[in-house]
Amino acid sequence: MSKNGRAATPLPDLTPLRQGLVLVWESSRGWAALQIALLVLASLVPLLALYLTKEIIDTVAQTLSGGPRDVGRLTLFVALAGGVALAATGLRLLSSLVTEVQGIRLSDRVQEIMHQKSVELDLEFYETPEYHDTLLRAQTEAPYRPAQIVASCAQVAQGGLSLLAVVGLLVSFHWMLVAALLAAAVPGLLVKVRYSSRLYQWSRRRTAIQRLLRYLNLLLTANEPAKEVRLLGLGEEFGQRHRVLRRQADREKLELATQRSGYELLAQMVAVTAVFSAMFVIAQRALAGAVTVGDMVMYFGAFQRAQDFFRDFLAGLAGLYEQNLFLTDFKRFLALEPTVVDPPKPTPYPRPIQRGIEFDHVSFRYPGTETDVLTDVSFVIRPGEHVALVGENGSGKTTLVKLLCRLYDPTSGIIRIDGSDLRDLSLTDLRAELAVVFQDYTRFRLSALDNIRLGNIALPADSPRIFEAARQTGADAIIRALPLGYDTILSRQFEQGAELSVGQWQTLALARAFLRDSQVLILDEPTAALDPKAEAAVFGQFYQWAKGRTAVVISHRLSTVRQADRILVMVNGRIAEAGAHDELVERAGVYARLFETQARPYR
Incomplete structure (x- = not known):
């Protein structure tokens, strides 16, 4: 004063x-x-x-x-x-x-x-x-x-x-x-x-x-x-x-x-x-x-x-x-300081994963909200197991995957890999072992080659693995039909550029994930824009590619998850049911009702 x-x-x-x-x-x-x-x-x-x-x-x-x-x-x-x-x-x-x-x-x-x-x-x-x-x-x-x-x-x-x-x-x-x-x-x-x-x-x-x-x-x-x-x-x-x-x-x-x-x-x-x-x-x-x-x-x-x-x-x-x-x-x-940070002394990431991935009483709510998106979720994914997450929109499936990628940390509970808390692992090491295709994947306005190679930037631009990933997913045929092939910029905003359909973009996103040499594969509605024939081909190739690796698949089309070793059914942020396809159908519970709803029009 x-x-x-x-x-x-x-x-x-x-x-x-x-x-x-x-x-x-x-x-x-x-x-x-x-x-x-x-x-x-x-x-x-x-x-x-x-x-x-x-x-x-x-x-x-x-x-x-x-x-x-x-x-x-x-x-x-x-x-x-x-x-x-x-x-x-x-x-x-x-x-x-x-x-x-x-x-x-x-x-x-x-x-x-x-x-x-x-x-x-x-x-x-x-x-x-x-x-x-x-x-x-x-x-x-x-x-x-x-x-x-x-x-x-x-x-x-x-x-x-x-x-x-x-x-x-x-x-x-x-x-x-x-x-x-x-x-x-x-x-x-x-x-x-x-x-x-x-x-x-x-x-x-x-x-x-x-x-x-x-x-x-x-x-x-x-x-x-x-x-x-x-x-x-x-x-x-x-x-x-x-x-x-x-x-x-x-x-x-x-x-x-x-x-x-x-x-x-x-x-x-x-x-x-x-x-x-x-x-x-x-x-x-x-x-x-x-x-x-x-x-x-x-x-x-x-x-x-x-x-x-x-x-x-x-x-x-x-x-x-x-x-x-x-x-x-x-x-x-x-x-501004991030809250998801590396620990002072990171625990080495397990190579290979031997005990699996564990969600231990995990709950989560998005910042600034008062409602839990996930509530007391507990399950284990064994090494090499293929797990499908199904459920209605808003049930928490994508949020669960974001926590596994450590894009967010749980509000409560712990996620472990081989017994190590995710928060004790190096972010770089953790994410290097994940190959993810989100539902809202990024459409890079770059060359077709870049759109695949960005999945593993350690590879040189002429690496045969890039073209093999394109062939495995069907992206190769799409790219070779473009004006400049793999050098075509995927946007008409640039000279001699080209625009892809939604399904074609999704195929390139899958090729980008296939290129990563990761232990854990995650597909979040990966084929939502593909026709049934293309979808069946992609999943057939995916399960072949995923042999020996841990895979998590999110899909609304239950026909695509029948091959999964185990299916987790999510309702309002909780695990309501878990089991193989035939087992869940026999229970006549939530999964059986969802499957019957989707299968009825085809009978």
Whole structure:
């Protein structure tokens, strides 16, 4: 609290700015050192230029007042002044080039950091709107803020160094010039800082709406929703929603800009008054004979230069303040910590698995919810056993697989492999032993070859195993029919690219899983988009491929799970039944009813 009882204004947290400056230095140390040297040299040029201008004017004034005509002296000073002007231009251009290089290097480094952090974070972060707001703000600022940090740093350094040199000259004339200088520049700084803060707060409040605007834009422009947008006539509906939100944002931003312009006008009025007051003081000293005409021009030029340097210096500080505000979001993003992490001393992954996989009283609920998706689930999968998970939508089948992949950790209970808690195993080792095809598999807009090879990036691009995996799953015939075969980009967004059907994409996802040399195979509705003939062929090949390995299959089509050694029937997040197909049918329970429902239309 201050003495008058009001809460004192807290000092801004400059940690984000310090981190930004460290990034500037670490991303390009050599270029940063060169920039510092250039700025020091550039700061001396204005003082030298002012001195040479003074000498030129005094030489001319001396001749005009009847003194000797010294052409040689005049020529020397003019030549030196021209050389200084050329040097200033060269230093400015070189400094601009160095600044651009630093901005590029820094931008690349920031993108690398963001990518590394994004991959490091758990899936649970994607379940919260706060994460998406933080991510959007960090992503929005990341492409151009680094370059602005570099530019602001250069502006502050050059403006500050040049200002120090020129202020020394002004103080030698009269301290009032320095006071006038402060009066001319400080009001503008206060306006910039005030409205940088207001713009940042406005931007934070608008983040969720900005995400909605991006989504509406995606609906109007992307390929995936294009069919339904046209068939349902949604173009005008989504376009209108986008316009309403955008215009509201435009009005608010224009209001801020209008207020800022009014205050900037007042600041400029103060600056103009200060400039002409300084001119009056200098002219008075010249009329009194205290200084020569050249001195008068030099001092007034110094004041104008000092005003420019001070304005640049303060603008750079205001810019850094603004960068600090927006870098706060980058700092918050980097401060996010995953909860699914490697143990300090990982237990070696068993090769081969000898005792199996055990779910021991496992329960789970998604972050931010209050309902368990899995409740007290216990079962064991023996080494080499093929287990099917069946049940209605929402029964917890896919969630169970996500826990086995350790994309999440159980809310309670333990999952073990050969007696070792999954949380005691290295994440890299664990996931290297899993070959998974999820229901919502990724469609990589890359080459057909990449879409398979990404299953095992340790293999070279010409590995025979890639083409064998394609042949085993039927993907080879699909790929060879493409314009460029395995080199075809699987998207029409690229030249000579091609688009696949849903079933063809699913076949490539299966080939990607087949390529992994893993002990545990997991297929989550792997053939949902395939026709019955193709599905039967894939499962026939799958069970051959899975011999000797542990396999977990999720499927709604019960005809595809009959070959499984054991079937687990899930109801509302619990294991309701377990057994082989014939055994479960004889029990006449949940599985038997599901099987009868699916089989009846074919009789």
